[in-house]
Amino acid sequence: MRTSIATVCLSGSLTEKLRACAAAGFDGVEIFEPDLVAAIQSPEEIRALAERLGLSLDLYQPFRDAEGVTEQVMATNLRRAEAKFRLMNRLGIDLMLVCSNVATASLDSDEVSADQLGRLSDLAATYGIRLAYEALAWGRYVSDYRRAWHIVRRADRANLGVCLDSFHILSRGHDPAAIENIPADKIFFLQLADAPSLSMDVLSWSRHHRLFPGEGSWDLGAFVGHVAAAGYTGPLSLEVFNDTFRQTDPIRTAAHARRSLAWVADQAARWLERADGDRTGGPTSLPRLTDAASPTGVDFVEIKAENTGALEELLGRLDFGFRGRHRTKPVTLWSAGEARVILNEQRARDQVPHLAAVGFVVPEAKAALARAGELGANPVHRRTYAGEVELSAVRAPDGTEIFLDEPSATERGWMAEFEHGEPGSECLITGVDHVNLVQPWQDFDEAVLFYTSVLGLTAAPSTEVAGPRGLVRSQVMRTCDGSVRLPLNVAPAILDHAVLPQHIAFSCTDVAALAERARSQGLPFLPVPGNYYEDLAARYDLSSDSIERLRGLNLLYDRDGSGEFVHFYTGTIGEVFLEFVQRRGGYDGYGAGNAPVRLAAQGG
Missing domain, CATH: 3.10.180.10 (2,3-Dihydroxybiphenyl 1,2-Dioxygenase, domain 1)
Incomplete structure (x- = not known):
């Protein structure tokens, strides 16, 4: 199992975050764009530091408001996307997170969205970049991962897939079982977060109250189990927006985060065993923790x-x-x-x-x-x-x-x-x-x-x-x-x-x-x-x-x-x-x- 974490989860500068992730034993990181923009190091220096630390740079995020727009806005989107693709080449990252539109969408059309994501993918391909499309829980038109997959399938580009995020799926009450219907090679990335049960708008819930797996109210073992059953073999990655974690020591928070992934992988393995003993073989296998009974x-x-x-x-x-x-x-x-x-x-x-x-x-x-x-x-x-x-x-x-x-x-x-x-x-x-x-x-x-x-x-x-x-x-x-x-x-x-x-x-x-x-x-x-x-x-x-x-x-x-x-x-x-x-x-x-x-x- 490969592990990853978004730099937005931690406090400190980008270099401090990278060192904390390496010390905690993560395999890779997602580069959150505002962290890079605020860094005094060049993209080449960040890439070299990650290589020295043994970290892969797994994802660049986010690219917002890409589809469902007028042709005039689309032309602007392609221009700014090309600048990001050049930047990603300097960083050595080949995967970008593309979020469903929340601001500039004016066309509620799967056909338009698929066409525009296809054109964006064609441009990305010239730079060797893949795109992972994610349905945000507060997306203006696309807020369901099943619709996002439908659009990706309709766009039909080899370098276009989906990103599955537990917060965006579970906060809306969507059933994750349909994840198993998505081909493994089209699930480009997986992001995990837990959360407490709250009655509030999903944007505020997301921005301030996400938690690491095992700290909230969701069954993330079953969620990851569905993704593993689909055949996904990429990293388990954390994307947790939380006011507390952005203030605490990054070394300690990264170790805390890594513990949560060990726990959720074990929970998913156990869920798979209960659901179907054959599912844990081959590429979908997940590491198990030592069995230990609770105190008496x-x-x-x-x-x-x-x-x-x-x-x-x-x-x-x-x-x-x-x-x-x-x-x-x-x-x-x-x-x-x-x-x-x-x-x-x-x-x-x-x-x-x-x-x-x-x-x-x-x-x-x-x-x-x-x-x-x-x-x-x-x-x-x-x-x-x-x-x-x-x-x-x-x-x-x-x-x-x-x-x-x-x-x-x-x-x-x-x-x-x-x-x-x-x-x-x-x-x-x-x-x-x-x-x-x-x-x-x-x-x-x-x-x-x-x-x-x-x-x-x-x-x-x-x-x-x-x-x-x-x-x-x-x-x-x-x-x-x-x-x-x-x-x-x-x-x-x-x-x-x-x-x-x-x-x-x-x-x-x-x-x-x-x-x-x-x-x-x-x-x-x-x-x-x-x-x-x-x-x-x-x-x-x-x-x-x-x-x-x-x-x-x-x-x-x-x-x-x-x-x-x-x-x-x-x-x-x-x-x-x-x-x-x-x-x-x-x-x-x-x-x-x-x-x-x-x-x-x-x-x-």
């Missing part, structure tokens, strides 16, 4: 700080028991039920308490780590001594360390390295319900792709919660059975992401009883305003005694058609706080209606 649970959470004394006191006031100190490191283990919290003071000078790592139980750690490596995840190396269990880990986009541990190791391995603790006892806490990870705004989409591709989690639809200083965007990553839940939050732009603390939620059998026990131990609860309980009484048919019991214990309450949710929060220590939850019935949410109260109480 949270093994541990790790909080790191220069001094963890306040956290030890907090855990001691709850149902957590001290399970010992690590035999070689300044690290302690606390547990309650199946919930395990590691407090780490190693190499933590001047660091306030923060969530540093999450360990997941996976069926096969070796396979999970291999898959992560194939997706370009950065490995984490921690020093271990003789006789100690070496756990595998990779780093998430926000820096959180993700450990991958097998059940057998969980039961008999690393926990034995903690000494002089007390054995676990029965308690009201059963395990980790969810881990809430706050993301820097520029890392949010990358984090969605990371947890989708590396851990096989599914992304729920994105939501927004109103806080005192702006909207907090949230998206839950989870396994199908809910054994792993990772809500990802991004703070309003006015706030540094560290101002919005991380938190760990623990499941309980009786959260009210736990709150009573913790109160008797002097636990500092997050205060809940009286107005909240007045509103609660109005919203739900709870008895006055129930309301007063909730008020007395600083408990919050939510309900849906499947069940109830009761929970409370501790105060924040450093950059982390704890939540304790009880799910009743089939309740599957997170008390989103209570989040504004919590955010206000925390001042964020």
